[in-house]
Amino acid sequence: MAAIETAGLTRRFGELVAVDALDLAIDREVFGILGPNGSGKTTTVLMLTTLLRPTAGSARIAGHDVVREAARVRERISYVPQDMAVDIKLTGRENVSFYAALYGVAGHDRVDEVLGIMDLADRADDLAGTYSGGMRRRLELAQALVHEPGVLFLDEPTIGLDVAGRRAIWTHIAELRERGMTVFVTTHYMDEADQACDRVGVIAKGQLVAVDAPSALRHRLGGERISLQTDRLAPPVAVEGARLVRREPDRLVYHADDAADAVPALLAGLASAGVRVSGLEVAAPTLDDVFLALAGRQDEGGAFDYRQFRNMIRRR
Ligand SMILES: Nc1ncnc2c1ncn2[C@@H]1O[C@H](COP(=O)(O)OP(=O)(O)OP(=O)(O)O)[C@@H](O)[C@H]1O
Numbered sequence: 001m002a003a004i005e006t007a008g009l010t011r012r013f014g015e016l017v018a019v020d021a022l023d024l025a026i027d028r029e030v031f032g033i034l035g036p037n038g039s040g041k042t043t044t045v046l047m048l049t050t051l052l053r054p055t056a057g058s059a060r061i062a063g064h065d066v067v068r069e070a071a072r073v074r075e076r077i078s079y080v081p082q083d084m085a086v087d088i089k090l091t092g093r094e095n096v097s098f099y100a101a102l103y104g105v106a107g108h109d110r111v112d113e114v115l116g117i118m119d120l121a122d123r124a125d126d127l128a129g130t131y132s133g134g135m136r137r138r139l140e141l142a143q144a145l146v147h148e149p150g151v152l153f154l155d156e157p158t159i160g161l162d163v164a165g166r167r168a169i170w171t172h173i174a175e176l177r178e179r180g181m182t183v184f185v186t187t188h189y190m191d192e193a194d195q196a197c198d199r200v201g202v203i204a205k206g207q208l209v210a211v212d213a214p215s216a217l218r219h220r221l222g223g224e225r226i227s228l229q230t231d232r233l234a235p236p237v238a239v240e241g242a243r244l245v246r247r248e249p250d251r252l253v254y255h256a257d258d259a260a261d262a263v264p265a266l267l268a269g270l271a272s273a274g275v276r277v278s279g280l281e282v283a284a285p286t287l288d289d290v291f292l293a294l295a296g297r298q299d300e301g302g303a304f305d306y307r308q309f310r311n312m313i314r315r316r
């Protein structure tokens, strides 16, 4: 019996199919759900945490149906929403104790234990209002852990934190997994998902388009990533066998089947557009490339159309 199991899990809002027939089986792992804005991640989490009813299909947590056995499910899970707040007028310990009382957890040992797990023992008696953003996030995790949930749902746990803060959160998540917990996490940070998740699911327009280990997805995409440093915003030069995946103020990034073929053509194209290239890097694709290939950006309607720009360059 998997910790999280869904069969055709679907949620409609009127005409809109926000989550479209998800089939998932997740157990004792860190599972990342990746998708563009509005792709259905939060809606999925809300259904799995019993906060929103599916309109079709079903989901089970540790074998319990999220609709018919919602109370059972709630005993086994914790959910840290993106904008969950701590009470800044209470100390860290008081915040966690409040949740302990709410869940009916007796005694102070567990409160001290989760504060220790989240590296907050030495600040436990300070007001949460004096904590940094990263410490508040860790306090929210401590609150979520107090009743020893088997399954933890985290919506964007590292957003707004500095590099060290993000690392600390992911390290704590890895430790929870070591203790046998199942962690279901949404994130927009591909590099973090790549390092921290055992498997990721890519969701686009409510549909699951891929589920696998990050390394397997990178391998599946194949090819090479070509990054060109430019002296200014470059036109999206198009060449055979290379797909533009990113256009930034000082950089173009392509995905190519064979960089040896594509690089000379790209350099020639940029030179004829009057763009100076100051750096060139060829590397294996990243999870970011996989994500863009699978999900694209919904507001751009998927793949970038650069035929228009090719014609523009030709006309010069
Ligand atoms: N209560 C609601 N009523 C109507 N439409 C909704 C409701 N909740 C979500 N939606 C729609 O469902 C779709 C999926 O939304 P959801 O919040 O699940 O996306 P998301 O993947 O979490 O996005 P983000 O990355 O921006 O957090 C969106 O089109 C959204 O507008």
Ligand SMILES: [Mg+2]
Binding pocket: 041, 042, 043
């Ligand atoms: Mg969301």
